[in-house]
């Protein structure tokens with residue numbers, strides 16, 4: 056008779072209980088100028104975290120330091136419990152990277168490329184599954200050198216998650232992707248999240264951050280100006296609603312914390328209130344305000360009462 060006994064669970068080690076990413080006082084300087092200027096951040100295991108920020112804010116530099124491919128000048132950085140500047144082969148095998156750069160090996164087909172790199176991983180995702188997950192079925196036999204920019208990004212994403220990493224860094228993963236490919240990518244990220252993979256990505260698409268991220272961090276001039284779940288970002292700014300309506304041929308506007316009361320007063324009058332709208336700052340308005348660019352765009356209408 057055979058008896059099956061559940062293997063004892065290994066006791067949680069320090070590295071399992073630590074956040075996936077931990078930065079304290081991270082600094083990187085070029086020519087004496089700090090392009091990463093004292094970042095403090097924890098990314099929890101299993102979290103999807105998005106770094107947002109204008110060009111040159113320091114996002115790529117930060118990610119490259121976390122990946123262990125760029126040296127920091129100051130501060131502490133632990134990734135999966137290991138100092139990112141000292142991570143060895145085993146550590147690297149636990150991390151997936153999708154960088155902004157393009158791959159080489161232009162003469163291989165998509166399938167050959169994925170099959171080739173599968174050999175570097177202990178338990179790679181099957182090539183056919185990966186090709187499907189990034190929507191490259193019709194290009195499986197096409198040489199990498201002949202792919203469009205967006206198709207190359209899809210392949211880069213497939214390569215980045217091929218080794219079933221515990222943590223994946225994606226630097227602007229959907230830049231150049233068409234809207235269908237972006238949504239396919241979002242599904243892929245949701246699948247990774249469901250499997251417990253930690254994801255740290257950078258993006259310039261606010262809708263992408265809102266769709267995918269548990270929390271977003273806004274970086275400007277090498278500093279984190281706010282970290283919050285996407286719908287709580289800029290809570291102070293979002294408290295105020297703008298009520299607008301037309302009166303005597305002009306647009307009237309009131310900014311208020313209690314738009315309901317303003318509406319009640321307006322609607323209590325004798326006639327219609329033409330052009331009545333209530334708006335709150337969109338995520339884009341909040342972002343622009345956080346990174347120091349005044350928003351010139353009107354907020355998206357919320358509860359258009361016309």
Ligand SMILES: Nc1ncnc2c1ncn2[C@@H]1O[C@H](COP(=O)(O)OP(=O)(O)OP(=O)(O)O)[C@@H](O)[C@H]1O
Pocket residue numbers: 085090108109110111112113114115116117
């Ligand atoms: N090797 C380098 N030498 C000198 N300066 C550099 C180097 N790499 C990056 N920088 C500078 O560091 C700053 C931050 O660059 P980084 O690439 O991290 O920004 P980013 O937030 O990723 O921008 P983007 O959104 O455009 O990708 C920029 O001003 C950039 O010019």
